[in-house]
Amino acid sequence: MVELHLAKVDVEGSNPFARSIFFMDAIQIINGRLLCPVTGLDTRDALWVYEGCIQGGSPPPGGPVRTLDAGGRYIFPGFIDLHVHLREPGLEEAETVASGARAALAGGFTAVVAMPNTTPPLDTPERVAACRAAGRAAGGARVWPSACLTRGRAGQEAADLAGLAAAGAVAFTDDGATVPDTELLRALLVAARKLGRPVMDHAQDPRAEKNGVVHAGPWAARHGLPGIPREAEVDIIARDLDLAAATGGWMHIQHITTAGGVERLRAARAQGLSVSGEVTPHHLLLCDEDCDPDDANFKMNPPLREASDRSALQAGILEGVISCLATDHAPHLAATKARGLRAAPFGVVGLETAVGLTYSLLVRDRGLALGEWVARWTSGPAAVLGRPAPTLAPGQPADLTLFDPDAHWTVNPDEFISKARNTPFAGRLLQGRAQGLCLGELT
Numbered sequence: 115m116v117e118l119h120l121a122k123v124d125v126e127g128s129n130p131f132a133r134s135i136f137f138m139d140a141i142q143i144i145n146g147r148l149l150c151p152v153t154g155l156d157t158r159d160a161l162w163v164y165e166g167c168i169q170g171g172s173p174p175p176g177g178p179v180r181t182l183d184a185g186g187r188y189i190f191p192g193f194i195d196l197h198v199h200l201r202e203p204g205l206e207e208a209e210t211v212a213s214g215a216r217a218a219l220a221g222g223f224t225a226v227v228a229m230p231n232t233t234p235p236l237d238t239p240e241r242v243a244a245c246r247a248a249g250r251a252a253g254g255a256r257v258w259p260s261a262c263l264t265r266g267r268a269g270q271e272a273a274d275l276a277g278l279a280a281a282g283a284v285a286f287t288d289d290g291a292t293v294p295d296t297e298l299l300r301a302l303l304v305a306a307r308k309l310g311r312p313v314m315d316h317a318q319d320p321r322a323e324k325n326g327v328v329h330a331g332p333w334a335a336r337h338g339l340p341g342i343p344r345e346a347e348v349d350i351i352a353r354d355l356d357l358a359a360a361t362g363g364w365m366h367i368q369h370i371t372t373a374g375g376v377e378r379l380r381a382a383r384a385q386g387l388s389v390s391g392e393v394t395p396h397h398l399l400l401c402d403e404d405c406d407p408d409d410a411n412f413k414m415n416p417p418l419r420e421a422s423d424r425s426a427l428q429a430g431i432l433e434g435v436i437s438c439l440a441t442d443h444a445p446h447l448a449a450t451k452a453r454g455l456r457a458a459p460f461g462v463v464g465l466e467t468a469v470g471l472t473y474s475l476l477v478r479d480r481g482l483a484l485g486e487w488v489a490r491w492t493s494g495p496a497a498v499l500g501r502p503a504p505t506l507a508p509g510q511p512a513d514l515t516l517f518d519p520d521a522h523w524t525v526n527p528d529e530f531i532s533k534a535r536n537t538p539f540a541g542r543l544l545q546g547r548a549q550g551l552c553l554g555e556l557t
């Protein structure tokens with residue numbers, strides 16, 4: 115019996131040649147606790163994988179068998195992160211598709227949706243295809259590119275949505291900005307619906323956003339910093355949900371930060387509209403009062419709001435009104451983040467801390483059922499993309515998240531696989547650590 119510890123599995127998983135060996139062999143994963151919120155499976159059986167798919171019951175006949183020891187960890191369907199910035203092309207010093215995909219796997223994810231606000235942006239089929247190809251070659255988590263809604267992300271003219279979808283775009287978004295022109299966004303929502311793709315919106319009104327760098331509240335006033343008001347988000351969420359109601363298109367609200375935004379999403383979902391939302395770990399864990407005015411690792415867009423907003427976000431994710439957790443992993447160079455709150459770029463990394471942060475907060479501290487937490491990282495995001503919920507059922511691709519709920523560890527940015535270190539959680543003690551395992555066929 116060949117036993118591979120998880121670190122070893124990670125090393126081999128990052129090697130495409132080793133992946134092809136995996137694909138040919140039968141694999142038996144022993145000493146794991148299989149938990150699948152969709153099928154209700156919760157058992158300590160071995161999991162068999164053959165030709166990249168989960169097998170039922172007995173092992174496949176003949177051929178070599180490779181055994182992986184899960185070390186007593188949970189085995190979940192693979193976690194999906196709907197919102198990552200991989201910075202290629204344009205800012206490869208901060209992250210590449212390959213480094214981001216490997217960071218994702220190290221953080222417990224088996225698939226990530228790459229945002230298209232690169233330089234140049236992913237607004238042509240060629241660039242979408244290049245992102246997809248780089249993801250396939252990376253040997254990390256799967257990289258599913260999203261593509262721009264408008265040409266050049268300029269918000270003026272529709273991009274070639276059909277061509278972008280054909281090249282592999284799984285969603286459309288001008289993330290980093292909304293599409294301010296309501297009639298254009300309406301037409302785009304209809305076009306995306308016909309292609310079976312969601313529109314993901316960075317719901318923030320650029321007119322109200324102005325030059326804000328943090329949330330417009332008492333903290334910003336005390337520190338003399340320009341703020342981004344809540345209304346910038348809430349008004350655009352209201353518009354977006356109205357458009358979803360009018361068109362039947364799927365509208366996904368990215369990184370919700372306000373109590374008002376949660377309330378509007380709750381009402382829209384209660385009406386049965388095709389709408390969804392995501393929340394990031396940093397908005398769930400932190401508020402403006404936690405900010406260090408001398409540390410731009412607390413600067414992100416949308417900004418950390420007030421404690422009352424944070425409570426509403428937590429309530430939204432606990433009850434499922436917000437059906438998705440997502441990192442908004444936004445790598446930046448240390449040098450640009452050192453420019454201070456006013457001048458530094460927006461964004462924080464998240465791929466390698468998100469699972470521990472959300473498990474610690476939601477399951478350990480707030481009592482969310484383990485399966486519900488898993489669903490916020492699996493079936494919730496899959497539904498946004500129009501994909502079947504990931505499960506551990508026979509025939510499913512063997513993309514798995516291995517999770518140790520008893521791991522206590524301290525966030526050390528120097529240990530990140532990501533090229534970037536810009537996190538506000540350095541030194542934080544977390545419980546729960548995951549690792550992705552992509553044994554399914556490359557697609």
Ligand SMILES: [Zn+2]
Binds near residue numbers: 415
């Ligand atoms: Zn955004």
